Amino acid sequence: MSEVRRLLDGRRIMITGSSSGIGASAARLFAAEGAHVALMARRKERLDALVEEITAAGGRAVAVPGDVASDEDVERAVAVTVDTFGGLDAAFNNAGYAVAGSPIHETDRAVFDRIMDVNVRGVWNCLHSQIPAMLSTGRHAAVVNTSSIGGVRATGAAAAYVAAKHAVIGLTKAAALEYGEQGIRVNALVVGSTRTEMMEEVLAQAPDLETSFVEKSVQKRMADPVEVAQAAAWLCSDRSSFVTGASLSVDGGWSAV
Structure with missing residues (x-):
């Protein structure tokens, strides 16, 4: 009997926002599915601990602390990925920033700037540095960007966040249109309410939001981060080879109603 090939065997993947939540779940899952993972986030201690965990389980991982809002940090992360693993085959651009919603006229400009810097400029910085590395391999590649249900409708989240996730x-x-003929697929995840550390911080500021989020899901619950990571893994794999330019809903049915 032939050996069953893992979903991401041998693929070299960069994951941002990987110190907690969806990103950390993706790091563990992708490594378990055979990927070599480069982990980028601002919290070095958490990244180092995650790399140690993945390595102890037999996987390959490298930590690259940095902020996606910094083009220099992103360029360094891509360079470390290529230097460590010999190339870049996929990326999960998952880093994000959100705060509890407030009316536009009451939102501090600094909050608007940070939301845009992480969620929009961060994805732009990643695409700008990752795509040349992918093109240089001569292999098919995949990018997955994390958007949100707020990227397809106003949800009550901060207007800046809704605008940012639409931009993603x-x-x-x-990007899917520009690079499709060169073998790079680019897709987005439309993520519903997920029980991450950042979500818990938002709910601490506005506890009533949890009831609202759960009620809007057909499944009447919030997602576990690994459920979102599973969708990202599929989009990074060759099993989604005819999927590009898509916005895949992973929202418990929220966008169906």
Whole structure:
């Protein structure tokens, strides 16, 4: 009997926002599915601990602390990925920033700037540095960008966050069109309410939001981060080879109603 090939065997993947939540779950899952993972986030201690965990389980991982809002940090992360693993085959651009919603006229400009810097410029910085590395391999590649249900409709989240996640979908579609003929697929995840550390911080500021989030899901619950990571793993794999420019809903049915 032939050996069953793992979903991501041998693929070299960069994951941002990987110190907790969806990103950390993706790091563990991708490594278990055979990928070599480069982990980028601002919290070095958490990244180092995660790399140690993955390595102890027999996987390959490297930590690259940095902020996706910094083009220099992103360029360094891509360079470390290529130097460590010999190339870049896929990326999960998952880093994000959100705060509890407030009316536009009451939102501090600094909050607007940070939301845009992480969620929009961060994805732009990643695409800008990752795509040349992918093109240089001569292999098919895949990018997955994390958007949100807020990327397809107003949800009650901060208007800046809604605008930013709409922009992520726009960047995804544009990149899919520009690079499809060169073998790079680019897709987005439309993520519903997920029980991450960042979500817990938002709920601490606005506890009533949890009831609202659960009620809007057809499944009447919030997602576990690994459920989102599973969708990202499929989009990074060759099993989604005819999927590009898509916005895949992983929202418990929220966008179906």
